[in-house]
Amino acid sequence: MKEKDAPLDPLEIFSQIKKLLPFFRSFRRDKNSVDILNLLKDIARALQLVCKGGKNLLFDLTNLSRIQIESCFNLIGLGKLCIFYPHLQAVYAAQQTAFPGVWWMEKKERQQKVSSLHIEVGRIPGFVFLENKERIKNPDLKTALCSLGSSRISLQALVSSLVSYACEQIRDKTERKIHLNLLPLMMQDIKTLHCLIPKTDFxxxxxxxxxWIFGTPWKNIWWFEEIADPQVNQKSIGLLICEFPYSLFPDCLELDISARRLEKIAA
Structure with a gap:
């Protein structure tokens, strides 16, 4: 990001001071906060549109100075959800802010050295659905398992269930979790599964x-890792069968609450 170092002419400076006077009386912060509060108002309105079924909206931050971006960061902070996706043409990274439905979104074209920074408003960042288009539908996992030379009945049964779940049309957005540590599998079976269903970088x-949720080349199949026992940092690994892990993302009510909170800050 480049700071705005170009000098302002006296008339423009005077115009900016006039705009700042009511701001200083109601909201005593630095001079860059006017534009930031206006941005927050726009974000709140965008959230309301998304709640009504509108599309995601992007707010380009390339025209803001570093100080303004820092001011914005101080107001909306960081949340507890992030996404990383190295697409063929660009690398995407999204970090939820403290307001569900509002994301810091960075995109770096592979042919360029500089990345772009945006704020994206939406339940789920739009680039996520690019990943889904690259997945293979109806994978022939049974044939692939035979080619790996595995004949264990428990593993074959698991793969048959995976094929059945993953290939059926998921209409109700159900999420089936298969905890591998609860199944009669050997370590070699889990290694075979990783070969059969490799993790992608998503x-x-x-x-x-x-x-942690990891993508795979197959539609409706994901790997997951979660902390089973925080005291000893013990992880549980398994497979998640769903169209997308929607349960991790905010619903309409949370978006509406975010919009109201932002409106109060920007008022």
Whole structure:
């Protein structure tokens, strides 16, 4: 980000001072907060539109100075959910703010050296759905398992269930968790599963639930890791069968609450 170092002419300076006078009386912060509060008002309105079924909205921050971005950061902070996705053409990273439905979103084109910074308003960042388009539907996991030379009945049964769950049309957005440590599997079976269903670099991390979700090449199949025992930092690993882990993301009510909180801050 580049700071705005170009000098202002006296008339423009005077115009800015006039705009700041009522602001100083009602909200005693630095001079950059006027634009930031206006931005927060726009974000609150965008959240309300999203709640009514509107599309995600992006707010470009490239025209803001570093100080203004820091002021914005101080107001909306960081939340407990982040997403990383290295697409073929660009690398995306999103971090939820302290207001569910409002995201810091960074995008770096692979052919460029500088990344762009935005605030995205929406339940789920839009780039997430690019990943879903790259997945393979109806994977032939049974044939792939045979090619790996595994004949253990417990593993074959698990794979048959995975195929059944993953290939059926998921209409109710159910999420089926399969905890591998609860199944009669050997360490070699889990290694075979990792070969059969490799993790991709698409990653969701929930600090609130202390859980990681990893993409796979197959539609409706995800890996998950979560802290089973925080005292000893013991992890539980398994497979998540769903269209997308929607349960990690805010619902309409949370978006509405975020919009109201932002309106109070910006008032």
């Amino acid at each position: 990653t969701i991390y929930s600090r609130e639930k202390q859980a």
